[in-house]
Amino acid sequence: MISKEQILNALSNVMxxxxxxxxxxxxxxxxxxxxxxxxxxxxxLTTPACPLKELIRNxxxxxxHHLIDKEVKVNVxxxxxxxxxxxxNKNLLPHxxxxxxxxxxxxxxxxxxxxxxxxLALARDGASVGLMDxxxxxxSVPIMFGVRGERPMMTKVNGKGMIVPLERxxxxxxxxxxxxxxxxxxxxxxxxxxxxxxQFVTEVQWGKLDYLVIDLPPGTGDIHLTLVQTxxxxxxxxxxxxxxxxxxxxxxxxxxxxxxxxxxxxxxLVENMAYFTPAELxxxxxxIFGKEGGKRLAEEFEIPFLGQIPLVEDICExxxxxxxVMMGDDDVTKDAFAEFAQNAARQIAIRNANMDPTKVVEMVx
Numbered sequence: 001m002i003s004k005e006q007i008l009n010a011l012s013n014v015m016x017x018x019x020x021x022x023x024x025x026x027x028x029x030x031x032x033x034x035x036x037x038x039x040x041x042x043x044x045l046t047t048p049a050c051p052l053k054e055l056i057r058n059x060x061x062x063x064x065h066h067l068i069d070k071e072v073k074v075n076v077x078x079x080x081x082x083x084x085x086x087x088x089n090k091n092l093l094p095h096x097x098x099x100x101x102x103x104x105x106x107x108x109x110x111x112x113x114x115x116x117x118x119x120l121a122l123a124r125d126g127a128s129v130g131l132m133d134x135x136x137x138x139x140s141v142p143i144m145f146g147v148r149g150e151r152p153m154m155t156k157v158n159g160k161g162m163i164v165p166l167e168r169x170x171x172x173x174x175x176x177x178x179x180x181x182x183x184x185x186x187x188x189x190x191x192x193x194x195x196x197x198x199q200f201v202t203e204v205q206w207g208k209l210d211y212l213v214i215d216l217p218p219g220t221g222d223i224h225l226t227l228v229q230t231x232x233x234x235x236x237x238x239x240x241x242x243x244x245x246x247x248x249x250x251x252x253x254x255x256x257x258x259x260x261x262x263x264x265x266x267x268x269l270v271e272n273m274a275y276f277t278p279a280e281l282x283x284x285x286x287x288i289f290g291k292e293g294g295k296r297l298a299e300e301f302e303i304p305f306l307g308q309i310p311l312v313e314d315i316c317e318x319x320x321x322x323x324x325v326m327m328g329d330d331d332v333t334k335d336a337f338a339e340f341a342q343n344a345a346r347q348i349a350i351r352n353a354n355m356d357p358t359k360v361v362e363m364v365x
Contacts, residue, residue: 002034002068007041010067014059017052018346019353023060031077039064040075046352047210048080048126049345082127082210083349087357088232092201095208096130098234098348099358100267101227103257105249107218110272111239112140113315113324114340115215118237120326121341123170127210130165130172132200134227135217136193139177145169146322152178155205162205169327174204194226201231211348219249220256228257228264232358235267235351237306237344242271242293250294254301262361267347268304269294270340273311277332285310304347307340309333 012024023029023043032041043060045053061074084097093099102115112135119131133141142148145168152174153164165172176196206212214233217223227233236257240250250269257264271294275285288311298305309315314330325333 001036002039002072004032004034006068007032007034007039007064010063011041011060013063013067014056016046017055018350019046023056037071038073038075039068040077042077042079045078045080046083046349047345048082049122049342050080050349051339051342051346053078080126083352085234085352085355085357086232086359088359092231093206093212096206096212097210098352099212099214099231100344100348101214101216101224101233101236101264102239103216103224103236103253104218104239105220105251105253106246107138109218109239109241109246110309110315111218112144112215114237114239114270114272114309115213116141116144116324117326117337118341118344119171119211119213120169120324121337122211122213122345124326124338125341125345127345128208129170130174130206130209130212132204132212132214133173133175133177134197134200134214134223136176136196136223137217139175141173141175141215142177143320143322144324145173147173147178148322150178157205161203163203164205169324172206172209174200191222194222197223197226198230211345220252224256225262228262228361230360232360233264234348234358235265237267238269238303239272240269240294240297241273242287242290244290244293246289247293247297250297251301254303264361265351265355266301266303267344267351268306269298269301270306270309270344271295272309274308276311282332304343306343306347307336309336309340 008024011029012022014023016023028044030042057076060076064074082097104111119129123129133139155162155164165174238250238253240246254266275287277285295305312333315325326337
């Protein structure tokens with residue numbers, strides 16, 4: 001019979017590529033069983049969106065065959081436990097493992113579309129996900145998810161009234177657009193907008209989430225500062241398009257979160273509207289706004305490049321009809337968003353393993 005120790009010794013040669021340690025040291029191997037001619041065990045990944053899961057599975061099988069018995073049947077079950085590195089007092093959002101802000105230096109780069117489909121792609125891989133629309137002046141979630149005119153319910157938690165977020169396509173949603181008449185202009189000064197954001201944090205019953213994706217307004221301002229000073233943000237994803245004016249503003253966004261007073265990790269950059277491919281010419285790419293500007297910018301600032309999202313009519317139509325492209329039939333675009341989401345989840349796991357714990361930013365005036 002093959003012993004548990006033999007299996008662990010063999011699997012100690014399998015490395016987790018991103019974290020740089022073997023899966024036994026990382027305590028990722030569980031539920032080992034051995035019978036005559038067969039062994040089975042579970043590998044607990046750091047995220048259900050892990051893009052390297054098949055690589056790890058094959059490495060485990062090869063390790064058993066090469067170091068124990070080449071004839072034994074190896075059953076590898078892959079599951080996940082999303083990592084978190086919060087070290088705050090958890091008075092706010094206590095059951096949210098990771099808080100991910102999606103930002104851009106300017107409007108019009110498709111930030112809300114990217115945030116929405118990122119949340120959906122993470123959920124499709126098995127994570128529990130919420131999407132907070134923090135763009136107080138220009139909320140888009142009600143339109144993009146087909147919930148215009150709907151209103152969230154209220155509930156009591158420990159005697160306190162709490163807003164129950166709407167659920168759509170398997171994720172939880174909250175937006176100022178769900179609380180006010182969409183025909184009404186939100187004419188608020190900065191402190192009022194910041195107060196609304198705090199309400200989304202303190203008075204919404206988000207529950208247990210692996211990822212809370214926050215769609216920030218464009219630019220750099222009160223909302224951004226309020227966010228990082230209220231809750232511990234795991235990291236920021238920057239959205240840009242390839243043209244120079246968008247890249248210049250993306251630099252400002254990265255600079256804001258990297259300043260000494262804030263120091264929120266930039267998880268990476270995604271290039272939206274990267275190229276156009278006509279339906280009748282699926283092998284052609286037309287770089288309407290320039291070629292790979294976002295990729296070069298990521299290299300310049302030495303941050304991960306998370307992917308390219310094509311310019312596709314289905315993305316616009318999906319947002320307008322309330323069915324985001326991740327829930328549609330365009331496999332090419334869905335694959336692009338899925339790859340982007342997996343890369344983002346990967347960077348979150350790396351950030352949690354290798355960087356200082358997340359905490360609320362304390363700015364000295």
